[in-house]
Amino acid sequence: MLGRRIGLIGLILSVIVAAPHAGAGELTVSSAFDGGSAEVLEIDQTGRSIKIRPAGDPQFGWPCWWYFQVTGIQPGEEITVTVDASQMKQANGKKLSSNWALPEQAAYSVDQKHWLQTPVGVRSDGTCQWSVKVDANQAWFAWGPPFVPADAKKLVERLSREHSDVAAFELCKTRAGREVPALVVSHDESETDSRMVIWVQARQHAWESGGSWVGRGFIEWAVSDAPQAVELRKKADIYFVPIMDIDNVATGNGGKNQVPHDHNRDWSETPQWNSVKTAMRSLKAFDQQKRLVLFVDLHNPGSNSKRPFFYVTPPELATKKRKQLQDAFIAACRHEMKVPLELDQNTPSTGPKYDQRWKEISSNWVRSATRECVVGITLETCWNTKHSHPAGYMTVGRQLGLGIARYLKTDPRQLSE
Numbered sequence: 001m002l003g004r005r006i007g008l009i010g011l012i013l014s015v016i017v018a019a020p021h022a023g024a025g026e027l028t029v030s031s032a033f034d035g036g037s038a039e040v041l042e043i044d045q046t047g048r049s050i051k052i053r054p055a056g057d058p059q060f061g062w063p064c065w066w067y068f069q070v071t072g073i074q075p076g077e078e079i080t081v082t083v084d085a086s087q088m089k090q091a092n093g094k095k096l097s098s099n100w101a102l103p104e105q106a107a108y109s110v111d112q113k114h115w116l117q118t119p120v121g122v123r124s125d126g127t128c129q130w131s132v133k134v135d136a137n138q139a140w141f142a143w144g145p146p147f148v149p150a151d152a153k154k155l156v157e158r159l160s161r162e163h164s165d166v167a168a169f170e171l172c173k174t175r176a177g178r179e180v181p182a183l184v185v186s187h188d189e190s191e192t193d194s195r196m197v198i199w200v201q202a203r204q205h206a207w208e209s210g211g212s213w214v215g216r217g218f219i220e221w222a223v224s225d226a227p228q229a230v231e232l233r234k235k236a237d238i239y240f241v242p243i244m245d246i247d248n249v250a251t252g253n254g255g256k257n258q259v260p261h262d263h264n265r266d267w268s269e270t271p272q273w274n275s276v277k278t279a280m281r282s283l284k285a286f287d288q289q290k291r292l293v294l295f296v297d298l299h300n301p302g303s304n305s306k307r308p309f310f311y312v313t314p315p316e317l318a319t320k321k322r323k324q325l326q327d328a329f330i331a332a333c334r335h336e337m338k339v340p341l342e343l344d345q346n347t348p349s350t351g352p353k354y355d356q357r358w359k360e361i362s363s364n365w366v367r368s369a370t371r372e373c374v375v376g377i378t379l380e381t382c383w384n385t386k387h388s389h390p391a392g393y394m395t396v397g398r399q400l401g402l403g404i405a406r407y408l409k410t411d412p413r414q415l416s417e
């Protein structure tokens with residue numbers, strides 16, 4: 001009797017122990033796809049948990065980006081993901097703060113298309129642990145919602161298919177031979193010589209995936225039937241580059257501070273990167289045609305930022321007219337960027353104290369190399385909030401569009417010269 005009872009208890013216990021992952025497969029992790037980055041440290045098949053560290057090579061920028069696939073999930077079970085960012089190094093060997101790699105809420109998806117946020121993770125000693133109940137047999141986890149070269153290509157091709165005003169084109173090939181997709185929105189061919197030009201680009205820093213989502217929100221609004229967008233298209237051509245540093249996005253590297261310097265420290269007489277070289281040449285030509293009025297560079301900032309903000313012109317490059325126009329542009333954007341992410345009152349600048357190569361930062365190059373009627377500016381959209389998901393980012397992008405339309409109600413070229 002006793003033996004049978006022990007046997008029964010043992011049977012019950014084994015069922016209880018086995019129940020959390022009864023029927024579950026073996027968890028496997030892969031990062032062998034575009035944008036993937038993960039070094040697997042541990043897979044606990046019993047605890048259903050995975051521990052990785054970001055696998056980017058510091059030579060190719062801050063290794064704070066991570067993105068991987070998990071298979072073998074029993075639909076409905078909870079998976080725990082831990083990212084160890086305690087050992088991150090920069091190319092010069094200096095430590096990189098774990099904050100860059102550890103959002104409060106990571107991104108996850110069960111189809112690699114729709115990206116959700118995990119619940120808030122638990123931080124400890126340079127690591128963070130997020131637990132998610134997954135209703136599928138596979139899932140993808142990432143630092144933020146990924147936006148890879150194929151997404152850029154699909155976006156420009158879809159918009160050019162759906163809108164007669166839109167033409168997709170190849171900005172250039174990268175040093176590694178990859179295509180840099182871009183598009184132009186041009187409504188009226190008869191007046192092309194006098195129309196204003198707006199240039200919006202994202203991802204000079206590869207890991208800052210939110211920039212591409214803000215850009216997507218902007219450009220989808222710009223081609224839409226919204227009355228302000230229709231008005232804007234009547235007077236301005238709009239150039240959009242979803243990803244500038246295609247190579248590092250494709251290989252899952254961070255890009256920021258890569259060797260010898262990153263895309264946003266490359267706007268010099270002798271650019272290293274082809275997308276920068278081509279963008280500079282185009283912007284210079286539009287400026288010489290007296291058409292360029294606005295350049296916006298899209299980024300994600302540090303982990304403590306909780307609102308979008310602009311990096312404005314440093315005093316060294318601020319003429320009275322440039323400053324006036326910049327203030328008018330920011331005021332117009334402030335009018336639009338309110339919910340859910342309100343534009344920050346704080347407007348830092350990128351002068352000599354910010355970086356040794358401050359003059360080679362794209363918006364500073366625009367401020368020094370173009371006519372005074374041009375506003376060149378950097379928009380940093382916070383990535384570490386509960387709104388830092390595709391829909392939230394795209395809302396900021398649409399509001400940027402509304403701000404641009406509001407600002408360009410008056411042609412800034414009339415105000416200069």
Ligand SMILES: [Zn+2]
Pocket residue numbers: 204205208299300
């Ligand atoms: Zn950046």
